[in-house]
Amino acid sequence: MATKDSLPVKTAQQMAIDGDQPPSKYIFKNNNNNFGPLQTSPPFAPVPVIHVTRLSSTSDDRKTELTKLRSALTTWGCFQAVNHGLSDSYLDNIRQVINHFFQLPLEEKRKCFRETGSVEGYGNDMTYDDNQVQDWCDRLFLRILPEDERKLRFWPQNPSNFRETIDEYTKKIKSISVILFEAMAISLDLEEDCFAKYFTEERDVLQGRFILYPPCPTPDQVLGLKAHSDRSGITLLLQDPGVEGLQVLNDGKWYNVPVIRDALFVNLGDQMQIMSNGIFKSPVHRVVTNTKKERISVAMFTEPEPNKEIGPVDALVDEKRPRVYKTVKNYAVFNHECFQKGVVALDAVKI
Numbered sequence: 559m560a561t562k563d564s565l566p567v568k569t570a571q572q573m574a575i576d577g578d579q580p581p582s583k584y585i586f587k588n589n590n591n592n593f594g595p596l597q598t599s600p601p602f603a604p605v606p607v608i609h610v611t612r613l614s615s616t617s618d619d620r621k622t623e624l625t626k627l628r629s630a631l632t633t634w635g636c637f638q639a640v641n642h643g644l645s646d647s648y649l650d651n652i653r654q655v656i657n658h659f660f661q662l663p664l665e666e667k668r669k670c671f672r673e674t675g676s677v678e679g680y681g682n683d684m685t686y687d688d689n690q691v692q693d694w695c696d697r698l699f700l701r702i703l704p705e706d707e708r709k710l711r712f713w714p715q716n717p718s719n720f721r722e723t724i725d726e727y728t729k730k731i732k733s734i735s736v737i738l739f740e741a742m743a744i745s746l747d748l749e750e751d752c753f754a755k756y757f758t759e760e761r762d763v764l765q766g767r768f769i770l771y772p773p774c775p776t777p778d779q780v781l782g783l784k785a786h787s788d789r790s791g792i793t794l795l796l797q798d799p800g801v802e803g804l805q806v807l808n809d810g811k812w813y814n815v816p817v818i819r820d821a822l823f824v825n826l827g828d829q830m831q832i833m834s835n836g837i838f839k840s841p842v843h844r845v846v847t848n849t850k851k852e853r854i855s856v857a858m859f860t861e862p863e864p865n866k867e868i869g870p871v872d873a874l875v876d877e878k879r880p881r882v883y884k885t886v887k888n889y890a891v892f893n894h895e896c897f898q899k900g901v902v903a904l905d906a907v908k909i
């Protein structure tokens with residue numbers, strides 16, 4: 559596996575500092591898998607804003623918010639979560655810690671360099687073949703939970719508060735996710751814990767991807783992150799308050815995701831599309847670059863325990879709406895294998 563994998567000769571950040579033109583392997587190719595041409599400024603996505611506290615309140619607001627949530631997830635597969643209990647200054651501190659790491663000299667960051675054949679660590683995306691288009695970003699990818707599976711050699715020692723900051727943030731992200739999973743179930747008239755129970759077990763997985771998108775001299779030719787849907791159950795993304803870049807595909811058209819300073823951008827991953835029998839969407843998204851501003855983002859991916867079987871929940875399968883997806887296990891690995899073969903994983907698990 560991954561015999562073609564190699565670490566970047568030069569990080570995207572270093573190329574940006576040196577004023578390099580992006581090498582040819584970074585140039586966007588408009589083939590079928592790219593979901594349409596590269597547009598740097600499509601219209602803004604009217605992605606719904608959901609007040610998290612209202613989802614679990616006892617007031618009348620709750621019903622309205624649950625209806626909004628259901629509509630957001632059946633049409634866009636994503637929303638902006640506000641009133642989630644995390645303050646502006648708390649979120650700024652998370653951004654600062656991640657930014658601190660990326661602004662360290664390369665010799666320091668190199669200590670966390672990923673190894674060939676491994677997705678974890680600092681560097682580029684794993685490469686599977688010579689034709690793979692590279693992303694104009696540097697990332698630190700870590701498996702955060704279960705705790706005993708952490709590969710601490712990839713965890714930054716600098717800044718010194720990195721680990722405790724991420725530990726605390728993980729707990730908060732987990733509790734917000736549970737509120738969201740319960741609300742999703744209620745919005746579909748299901749038992750409250752029917753999704754949440756897959757994400758509240760001891761060996762659930764949570765991965766973090768901390769990304770730096772440096773300025774790029776040719777944003778109309780290079781993507782910060784290729785189009786993909788997430789393999790998670792749910793992804794909570796903290797965006798850079800000062801720079802847009804995230805785009806989401808809806809009905810064959812690309813939209814810019816606006817930045818709301820104190821919001822967490824929530825998108826569903828493939829595993830929730832499967833569990834909801836295709837009612838909720840796992841949206842395809844990508845990131846574009848710009849010539850002037852660096853962008854930082856913090857993505858937390860919540861997944862069920864890999865050995866647990868997941869499939870459409872029974873209550874969402876009936877004669878009118880037959881089962882769309884097979885039952886799957888180890889979806890993350892499966893998704894990875896599909897990616898290597900150029901197959902869309904969600905299509906491969908369709909009945």
Ligand SMILES: O=C(O)CCC(=O)C(=O)O
Nearest residue numbers: 767769788804845855857
């Ligand atoms: O950086 C972003 O805005 C999106 C990141 C993302 O989609 C991912 O890491 O899966």
Ligand SMILES: [Fe+2]
Nearest residue numbers: 786787788843
């Ligand atoms: Fe993503």
